Amino acid sequence: MFLSALYRYPVKSARAQCLQASAVGNLGLDGDRRWLVVEQENGRFLTQRAWPRLGQVGASYGEQGQLLLQTPGQTPLEVPVPPADEALRGITIWRDTLRVPDAGDAAAAWLSELLGKAVRLVYCPEQRARYLPSGYGLNSDRAAFPDGFPLLLIGQASLDELSRRVGRPMDMLRFRPNLVVEGAEAFAEDCWKRIRIGDMTFRVLKPSVRCILTTLDPATGERSPDREPLTTLKTFREKEGDVLFGQNLAVDGEGELKVGMAVEVLE
Structure with a gap:
């Protein structure tokens, strides 16, 4: 498995920046x-x-x-x-x-x-910076202005499987991840607790709850008339009323991430 993409969002809800490398620390990717x-x-x-x-x-x-x-x-x-x-x-x-x-x-x-x-x-x-939602992470964990957690990871195979079910390609940026991982099976990230990327260790805290934002085309801002991919996600990724896709992470320490780095599941 390897890190296949890095994205940051300097302004919450503004366009993504695609990066080849980034410093990472307590608040996630530098400047996110x-x-x-x-x-x-x-x-x-x-x-x-x-x-x-x-x-x-x-x-x-x-x-x-x-x-x-x-x-x-x-x-x-x-x-x-x-x-x-x-x-x-x-x-x-x-x-x-x-x-x-x-x-x-x-x-x-x-x-x-x-x-x-x-x-x-x-x-x-x-x-x-803010503390994380109650019950998640360590007392030292913080976040700036994401919905709740400093980092979001999605497996490329998970998006590919969703696209297959929807019947057309879905852009990864509909889900606004920071880290994209290739080489794992679809939704393998659901079972991870700790991973290592390069020299850094990341804790998997909870699944990401998805909303109507995923129905916006990131290139045009237009909403999907059929409310995809949320409609399809609800058919197989809904749990107790929440639609889940991707995993929220926190990081231990500081370092640098680069696209292409190996990803190892520790737990």
């Missing part, structure tokens, strides 16, 4: 989901679930670590990383409430123009 769009009025987080235009935002990092935003029809924007303890804004992401630095008026205006709604962009410094 460190930025978040929230409602200006109440700090509530926004995602493609209700705002599919977010999926058309290209987000990357500049040489100085600044965020680079671009989307068709708007002038690209550079957003510097705000100081960790200044311009703090109260936000809510799922059941978590926290105070994180606001990225400034230029970013807010750029995103508000895109969405047609008054929004702000916020940043998560490592020292302000």
Whole structure:
């Protein structure tokens, strides 16, 4: 088995970056989901679930670590990383409430123009990261702005089997993984507890619960009229009302991942 793809998402719900290598640590891949769009009025987080235009935002990092935003029809924007303890804004992401630095008026205006709604962009410094959901991981585990966990892994064979059942190819980016593994049987990752990639050890914490976001075409933002692949997933991957696909991970220590690295199941 080997690591066949690495993806990060600098802004939650924006486009993916396909990487050949990445540093990885307590918050997952370096720079992953460190930025978040929230409602200006109440700090509530926004995602493609209700705002599919977010999926058309290209987000990357500049040489100085600044965020680079671009989307068709708007002038690209550079957003510097705000100081960790200044311009703090109260936000809510799922059941978590926290105070994180606001990225400034230029970013807010750029995103508000895109969405047609008054929004702000916020940043998560490592020292302000969230704990994982209760009952999962270690006390030292943290996450920035993913739904709950620092890393998501999917087996390529699992996607291939889903595509076969749907009757057409499904893009892996519908599921927004960080790590893709080839060489295992379909859904083998369901049984893993600990794995090693290169010199790093990862703990498999829980299956990923899937939602309507998977029905959005990552290239166009259009929703599948037949609600695929969620419709098919419900026929064989539903458990106690949750549709499961992929596994959430946490990492022990820090290091670097590279596409092509061997993957070993330890437990």
